[in-house]
Amino acid sequence: MSSVVTLAVVGAGDRGTGHARWALARPDRARVVAVAEPRAVRRDRFAADHALDAGAAVADWRELAARGRIADAVLICTLDRDHLEPALAFAALGYHIMLEKPMALTEEECRRIAAAVEEAGVTLAVGHVLRYTPYTRALKQVVDSGRLGEVVSVQHLEPVGFWHQAHSFVRGNWRREDEATTMLMAKSCHDLDWLQYVLGQPPVRVSSFGRLSHFRPENRPSGAADRCLDCAVETTCAYSAKREYGDRLARGEHGWPLGVVVDEFAPGALETALREGPYGRCVYACDNDVVDHQVVAMEFASGATATFTMTAFTEQADRQTRVFGTRGELRGDGRQLRVYDFLTRTEELIDLATGGSMDAAGGHGGGDAGLMASFVAAVATGDRTLVKSGPRESLISHLTVLAAERARLAGTVETIRPD
Numbered sequence: 001m002s003s004v005v006t007l008a009v010v011g012a013g014d015r016g017t018g019h020a021r022w023a024l025a026r027p028d029r030a031r032v033v034a035v036a037e038p039r040a041v042r043r044d045r046f047a048a049d050h051a052l053d054a055g056a057a058v059a060d061w062r063e064l065a066a067r068g069r070i071a072d073a074v075l076i077c078t079l080d081r082d083h084l085e086p087a088l089a090f091a092a093l094g095y096h097i098m099l100e101k102p103m104a105l106t107e108e109e110c111r112r113i114a115a116a117v118e119e120a121g122v123t124l125a126v127g128h129v130l131r132y133t134p135y136t137r138a139l140k141q142v143v144d145s146g147r148l149g150e151v152v153s154v155q156h157l158e159p160v161g162f163w164h165q166a167h168s169f170v171r172g173n174w175r176r177e178d179e180a181t182t183m184l185m186a187k188s189c190h191d192l193d194w195l196q197y198v199l200g201q202p203p204v205r206v207s208s209f210g211r212l213s214h215f216r217p218e219n220r221p222s223g224a225a226d227r228c229l230d231c232a233v234e235t236t237c238a239y240s241a242k243r244e245y246g247d248r249l250a251r252g253e254h255g256w257p258l259g260v261v262v263d264e265f266a267p268g269a270l271e272t273a274l275r276e277g278p279y280g281r282c283v284y285a286c287d288n289d290v291v292d293h294q295v296v297a298m299e300f301a302s303g304a305t306a307t308f309t310m311t312a313f314t315e316q317a318d319r320q321t322r323v324f325g326t327r328g329e330l331r332g333d334g335r336q337l338r339v340y341d342f343l344t345r346t347e348e349l350i351d352l353a354t355g356g357s358m359d360a361a362g363g364h365g366g367g368d369a370g371l372m373a374s375f376v377a378a379v380a381t382g383d384r385t386l387v388k389s390g391p392r393e394s395l396i397s398h399l400t401v402l403a404a405e406r407a408r409l410a411g412t413v414e415t416i417r418p419d
Helices: 014-024 040-049 061-066 084-092 107-120 134-145 162-170 183-199 241-250 267-276 363-381 391-410
Strands: 005-010 030-036 073-076 096-099 124-126 151-159 203-211 293-300 305-311 320-325 328-332 336-341 346-351
Touching (some): 005 014, 005 363, 134 183, 134 336, 162 241, 183 391, 203 391
Parallel strands (some): 005 073, 096 124
Antiparallel strands (some): 293 305, 336 346
């Protein structure tokens, strides 16, 4: 293997393009040599950005797989429901794999992927980017140091943000369970995985409550039209697509989420997209069915408990966490940690230099770069311990998500069985 890790990219959407951009900035460490993307505009743009050879940009990942192993590793960044087949195929060819989260949508598929990479002897890094942030590293160091004593309980909040919910989970690709997956799997498998990682132990029991409360037809304002461009009350609506995307275009924000709405960053292209595409619809007149708030309660192997809250009804903000131990308490907001010591009754403030905001546009607080750096280093050196989100860890967190959804729907307490 050369010192520069070669990468094939399957799926040149927002996530695939973002991960590949890491390699563009570090040509001494990684280089993209091929891409598979069905949308011609995105495929051609990606190929130009990476100066790919003729024939190295194809529409279907199967065409890349048919060529054998043409790269050291593959980044699989397809839609959530399309992870299984390419993961199995590229593992069998000997590719090391970075697989966007969620790894798959069912227990059977998750287990098949974990077994396939282990049988092939290849490295798998699932895209749980929250494990790789400087913030997480600092928080975990505090927990592991024993400063808090024995961790007894945790509160963790994911403030999705009102406009993010509208963009991705009301109008967007993740609005319906039958077309994508559950809200908990699509958005919050990050968080259930993160809690497991921070505590250093698996959850053993879980329950959950939540529903779709607000983004429903009965909450549609009087006089609202089916599309924001035609709406008489658009100026008084917090979820105006015309204002949300129009203001971003005016500010020159050409990444996520605007890049999901249009391929060309021009007023005419945006108007067409809002008039004809899904992102211009009234949030009360969509076909969405995923929840807009959910609570998950977990019990861990040590007896520690944790509650996780996901809610749409917040400003855009970083996740917030409180860890309660027998000797101290920790409060974190994604940028700072406050550690209170029960014996000395003093508080230490730990300021962290983050790598941007905790959303996709901000690189998940350095997590996107951290994931790529760890994965590429693991491939280059053969040291799989550099990957913090391998197949077995990720399998347990996905089993937790699936159990939580069963609990929510049935009103039960579910036991998590990793074996």
